[in-house]
Amino acid sequence: MKRLNKSNRNILKRTILIFGLLCCIIVIIHSCRRKFEELPGEEESPYDITAQVNVNNTESGSKASGNLFATYTKTSRTLIYDINFKGIQPNHINLNQGSLIQLGRLIANLKKEGIKFSSPLHGKLVLNIRAEKALLSNKLYLNMSSVKFPEGEIRGQLIAHKNHQD
Structure with a gap:
């Protein structure tokens, strides 16, 4: 046998070392890869969204009130909502990002000006990633304005609850 x-020997050691490093890198990259696909037959549980809409965070003094019930599905980023209200003829119904005490950035106009809607108002809305993040961290509110109170007659914070289906 040849020695x-x-x-x-140095070339052989380097070759083994390089091969070992490549194997380690492949294992690390493979283990860090995120899996975006859901398993077949497995569906994501939707979020239940609620809001009590009232005068508490506005200075309108209105007797109007309302509520929002909705479901949100992350895979389609779709919010399906029902809005009930009384004592108000809304000029606008908007979804805004921020807190109840100050006007925030407009996310969506759920009721266009000039179109008369009556309670309940049903609809669906596809959110962008920023709006989804705000919704799931309870940083969106519903603002209902009228001719008399253009900044908002009544408001309500949207609260997200994960719906755990068994």
Whole structure:
């Protein structure tokens, strides 16, 4: 049997070392990869969204009130909502990002000006990623304005609850 000389041993050691490093890198990359696909037959549980809409966070003094019941599905980013209200003829019904005490950034206009709606108002809305993040962290509110109170007659914070289906 032939003995390896010193330079051949060094080449062999380097080759084994490089091969080992490549194997480690492949394992690390493979284990860090995120899996975006859901398993067949497995569906994501939707979120239940609720809001009590009233005068508490406005200065209108109105007797109007309302509520919102909705479901939100992350896979389709769709919010399906029902809005009930009384004592108000809304000029606008908007979904805004922020807190109840100050006007926030408009996310969506759920009722266009000039179109008369009566309670209940049903609809659906596809959210962008920023709006989804705000919704799921309870940072969206419903603002209902009227001719008399254009900044908002009544408001309500949207609260998200994960619906755990068994």
